[in-house]
Amino acid sequence: MADQSKTLGEQVLLAFFIVVPLLALLAAVPLAWGWGLGWHDLVIGAVMYLITGFGVTVGYHRLFTHGSFRTGRPLRIILAVAGSLAIEMGVTDWVAAHRRHHKYSDQAADPHSPWRFGHHGRGLxxxxxxxxxxxxxxxxxxxxxxFCPDLLADRDIAAISARFPWLVAASVLLPPLVGGLWSMSWAGAATALFWGALVRIALLHHVTFSINSICHTIGTRPFAARDRSSNVWWLAIPSLGESWHNLHHADPTSARHGVLPGQIDPSAALIRLFEKLGWAHDVRWPTAKRIAARRVDAGAGR
Structure with a gap:
């Protein structure tokens, strides 16, 4: 059965839920400048965003869920801890949910398909x-x-997962500790708590959640996948390359998701750096043949 097009009303509704909250968050930054937001807060927030964001994309996702590369014990522990600081579930719970998502993507057993209530109007x-x-x-x-007995059998990963509540506390308290010591003031600790912890956590959460929602409803689909996974270019930077979601579902173990010209994938760049430093090996880089075989038009002449 051919895919049906969304009505104008459905497209407007999707755009509202996608764009308006993001604009509100962006507007808060210039409005707050000089009134509780300073350079210390931006630096602390940005560093924490990158640490926790890469912990999710490179650690939780590409390493632990899909085995896109292999690494030694120290880096595995660091990535598991960094991902936990994102406060998006402990590592074993996150990996289990994501492996289930791939097994049943956009089907009834998918834990977070946007299509489970229908394709039109209120259901969408x-x-x-x-x-x-x-x-x-x-x-x-x-x-x-x-879904992840392999991680439960890993003593390091199981221990980190069991200590998730402590890592949640560390994620919230570390920014105000740094902010307070940097400014030597309680005010610096308070603003770092707001921007470096609360706003940073909310922003990363909604960027990650957008891969489940936005990248399964709108965008381009140049690769053949058995679901509605899509590429959304304007999410590529904040998601650290995760929004090249269509290729990921077409080739889940690939260490690089942005494989077409102009598709920036910061997470793949970090894995490449790990490889050059000798910290990552057996990296599953996509080849031209594999990419071509997964293009939508690859089977046109067969």
Whole structure:
């Protein structure tokens, strides 16, 4: 059955939920400058965003979920801790949910498909909100025992997962500690808590959630995948390369998601750096043959 086009009303509704909250967050920065936002807060927030963001994209996702590369024990521990500081679930719970997502992508058992309530009107709006944040409040928990027994058998990763509450506390308290010591003031600690912890956590959360919601509803699909995964170019930088989502679902173990000209993939660049330093090996880089084989038009002449 051919895909049906969204109505103008559905497109407007999607645009509202995607654009308006982002504009509100961006507007808060210039409005707050000089009134509780300074350079210390920007530096602390940016550094924490990159540490925790790469912890999710390079660690949780490409290493632990898909095995896109291999590395030694120290870097595995560092990436697991960095991902935990993002406060997006402990490592084993996150990996279990994501492996389940790939197994049942955009089907009934997918934990966060935006299409589960239908393809039109209220069903699509409800599905979008479910994929973005609603699924997190569902009482059902994806069992790590079923989807990632390999990580449960890893003593380091299991220990880090068990200490997730302590890492949540560290993620919240580290920015105000640094901000207070840097400025030698309680005010510096307070603003760093707001911008370097709370706003940073919220921003990274919604960027990550957008891969589930936006990148499964709109965007381009140059590669053949069995679901509605799409590429959304304007999310590439904040998502550190994760929004090249269509290739990822077409070739999940690939260490690089942005494979076409002009597709910036910071997470792949970091993995490349690890490889050059000798910290990563057996990296599953995409080849021209594999990319060509997954293009939508690859089978046109068969």
């Amino acid at each position: 709006a409800k599905g979008f909100l479910h994929a973005h944040v609603g699924w997190l409040f569902h009482p059902e928990r994806t069992a790590p025992e079923t």
